[in-house]
Amino acid sequence: MNALGDRVRQAPQAATQGAIRIDDVVKIYDPEGSAVMAVDHCTLDIPAGEICMIVGPSGCGKTTLLNAIAGFHSITSGSIHLDGQLLCGPGKPLAAPGSDRIVVFQNGALFPWKTNLDNVAFGPLMQGKMDRKAIYEKARHMMADAGLSGTENNFPGEVSSGLRRRVEIVRALMNDPKVLLFDEPYRALDSLTKSVMHEALLEVYYKNKVTIFFITHDLEEAIFLGHRLVIMTSRPCRPKKILTVDIPHPRDYGVLTSPRFRELMEETSSVVHEEARKSFASGEREG
Numbered sequence: 643m644n645a646l647g648d649r650v651r652q653a654p655q656a657a658t659q660g661a662i663r664i665d666d667v668v669k670i671y672d673p674e675g676s677a678v679m680a681v682d683h684c685t686l687d688i689p690a691g692e693i694c695m696i697v698g699p700s701g702c703g704k705t706t707l708l709n710a711i712a713g714f715h716s717i718t719s720g721s722i723h724l725d726g727q728l729l730c731g732p733g734k735p736l737a738a739p740g741s742d743r744i745v746v747f748q749n750g751a752l753f754p755w756k757t758n759l760d761n762v763a764f765g766p767l768m769q770g771k772m773d774r775k776a777i778y779e780k781a782r783h784m785m786a787d788a789g790l791s792g793t794e795n796n797f798p799g800e801v802s803s804g805l806r807r808r809v810e811i812v813r814a815l816m817n818d819p820k821v822l823l824f825d826e827p828y829r830a831l832d833s834l835t836k837s838v839m840h841e842a843l844l845e846v847y848y849k850n851k852v853t854i855f856f857i858t859h860d861l862e863e864a865i866f867l868g869h870r871l872v873i874m875t876s877r878p879c880r881p882k883k884i885l886t887v888d889i890p891h892p893r894d895y896g897v898l899t900s901p902r903f904r905e906l907m908e909e910t911s912s913v914v915h916e917e918a919r920k921s922f923a924s925g926e927r928e929g
């Protein structure tokens with residue numbers, strides 16, 4: 643039985659928004675001075691609603707790419723589109739940050755002095771586009787959908803870390819983003835805690851089909867969560883291998899022991915290790 647699938651009451655709607663097109667993007671830090679090239683003619687198409695896992699060695703340029711999509715910093719050349727709209731490109735090197743793309747900052751991003759419900763409602767309340775009653779109705783509804791019923795009036799510190807992560811994701815989803823951006827959110831966690839986080843993420847995703855751009859250097863995490871894996875070269879990064887994970891969603895931890903999962907691990911681990919070795923040889927440190 644697929645335990646996670648059983649808890650997904652309705653089939654997820656296919657996403658119609660959130661397609662990212664990264665076209666020939668180059669990012670050079672400090673071109674006039676020490677000139678560090680972090681992204682090298684990177685081209686990548688991410689369809690709406692895909693969980694796209696970006697895997698690559700530390701310092702290869704993954705965060706640089708995420709920051710360019712989020713609009714936290716400029717690109718040197720190339721372009722990035724979201725649903726056909728130019729985010730950044732010729733004549734517009736910096737994408738304007740917007741609520742259509744949200745970086746989910748894990749761990750500590752919630753206000754500890756606000757209840758979970760008030761945390762979830764916070765963004766839309768600040769924007770003031772919806773009335774208060776409608777915001778709280780939506781917040782309660784989304785929390786219930788994410789398995790957070792009964793925790794509305796708790797403070798973040800009063801619930802388990804797994805539930806807290808759900809609150810963080812639901813809070814991001816309250817803004818109706820098209821894309822969620824994750825930058826190695828679970829890197830410091832032990833594998834058991836990680837599995838709880840993965841379950842939380844997938845469960846919320848199955849109810850809210852957004853595009854997920856997820857950086858990790860954990861290959862098992864990448865294959866478990868992703869529709870596709872993009873294995874990056876060592877710095878400067880560009881896709882070295884793109885692989886579709888042909889294991890159907892919804893997934894649960896049973897897939898980790900399936901023959902196909904092991905095959906995919908074998909197929910990709912040598913590629914990842916080769917790039918990690920190159921990165922290590924060039925003295926790259928974590929970025």
Ligand SMILES: Nc1ncnc2c1ncn2[C@@H]1O[C@H](COP(=O)(O)OP(=O)(O)O)[C@@H](O)[C@H]1O
Pocket residue numbers: 671672678679680698699700701702703704705706707877928929
């Ligand atoms: N603001 C910056 N100025 C100069 N170099 C930077 C800056 N940010 C990152 N870098 C360099 O760019 C490269 C890629 O960094 P980053 O995108 O953080 O890699 P990753 O996320 O894959 O670990 C690294 O060599 C890093 O030192």
Ligand SMILES: [Mg+2]
Pocket residue numbers: 701704705706825929
């Ligand atoms: Mg990084």
